[in-house]
Amino acid sequence: MGGHSDIVLIDKNGIRLDGRKADELRPIKIEAGVLKRADGSAYVVWGNNMVLAAVYGPREAHPRHVQNSNRAIVQAKYNMAAFSVGDRKRPGPDRRSVEISKIISEALEAVTMTELFPRATIDVYMEVLQANAGTRCAAITAASVAMADAGIPMRGLVTGCAAGKAGDKVILDLGQEEDNFGQADVPLAIVPRTGEVVLLQMDGHLTQEEFDEAFRLATEAAVNVVYPLQVEALKRKYAGSTEDIEEGITNGGLANSVINETPSEVNADEIVEELASREEKVALEDMDDGKQGGEQ
Numbered sequence: 001m002g003g004h005s006d007i008v009l010i011d012k013n014g015i016r017l018d019g020r021k022a023d024e025l026r027p028i029k030i031e032a033g034v035l036k037r038a039d040g041s042a043y044v045v046w047g048n049n050m051v052l053a054a055v056y057g058p059r060e061a062h063p064r065h066v067q068n069s070n071r072a073i074v075q076a077k078y079n080m081a082a083f084s085v086g087d088r089k090r091p092g093p094d095r096r097s098v099e100i101s102k103i104i105s106e107a108l109e110a111v112t113m114t115e116l117f118p119r120a121t122i123d124v125y126m127e128v129l130q131a132n133a134g135t136r137c138a139a140i141t142a143a144s145v146a147m148a149d150a151g152i153p154m155r156g157l158v159t160g161c162a163a164g165k166a167g168d169k170v171i172l173d174l175g176q177e178e179d180n181f182g183q184a185d186v187p188l189a190i191v192p193r194t195g196e197v198v199l200l201q202m203d204g205h206l207t208q209e210e211f212d213e214a215f216r217l218a219t220e221a222a223v224n225v226v227y228p229l230q231v232e233a234l235k236r237k238y239a240g241s242t243e244d245i246e247e248g249i250t251n252g253g254l255a256n257s258v259i260n261e262t263p264s265e266v267n268a269d270e271i272v273e274e275l276a277s278r279e280e281k282v283a284l285e286d287m288d289d290g291k292q293g294g295e296q
């Protein structure tokens, strides 16, 4: 969040640099089962973000000391390709990607029926091929489709989406310039089936009212737009031929059960209301953004 810039992020008609309105998402495409070698995979194009997710497992966790004798662990790895950003990114893990991997692991573990697979690991790899802000949301969205594609039993899909503030306005799904020169970014991930929030961060500053508005925008877009695209992607893969459906069922049955998830039954307003009425306030974890510290 730079904040100090003369760049006009939103014009007098309320139109953003890329032509979007405040509450408009970038175009999103999701495809399931794109890799032959992985147990499950997905590819997400979200505006100018491109993310590939691959899932392996459940399989025995190694080394043994990482095993949990009661349940499986979910080990998610977020990585940005060297060529994914304007300046070549130094390969390998940095503070930012370690943080993103950790929060995505926890978010995915929260929906996985880990108790079914003691001592196992479910490995989730997310490769950002092209980055344009919002990659962690695109990555977790791809990851949960890849897990469903792998037949891993989950309580529901996880859907990511961000909102924030730029040009003094609360806006949905920040693009690169809005992220760089804007005032705040709130990435979140939700389980549309249950209304559970499994990831929530805030970078920058918002008033309570602005936060509520950002939260509402991101939640509604996740539930009403992104989530149906995830379900559609799985349907396209598994409803292609009878063989595919059978494979999906014997594979753990999840892909099939996901097909029966009905996005229309999920009401974003109800979820937002329900969350707002809860006693405990959601603790906001500051993102400790490496960008400001000069670490890239």
Ligand code: CDP
Binding pocket: 085, 086, 089, 096, 131, 132, 133, 134, 135, 136, 137, 176, 179, 185, 187, 289, 296
């Ligand atoms: O991608 P996301 O919004 O989840 O995370 P961020 O830390 O807010 O980064 C925003 C954007 O900054 C990324 O999507 C990249 O386009 C860019 N970035 C970069 O150019 N080089 C980095 N080392 C990290 C991020």
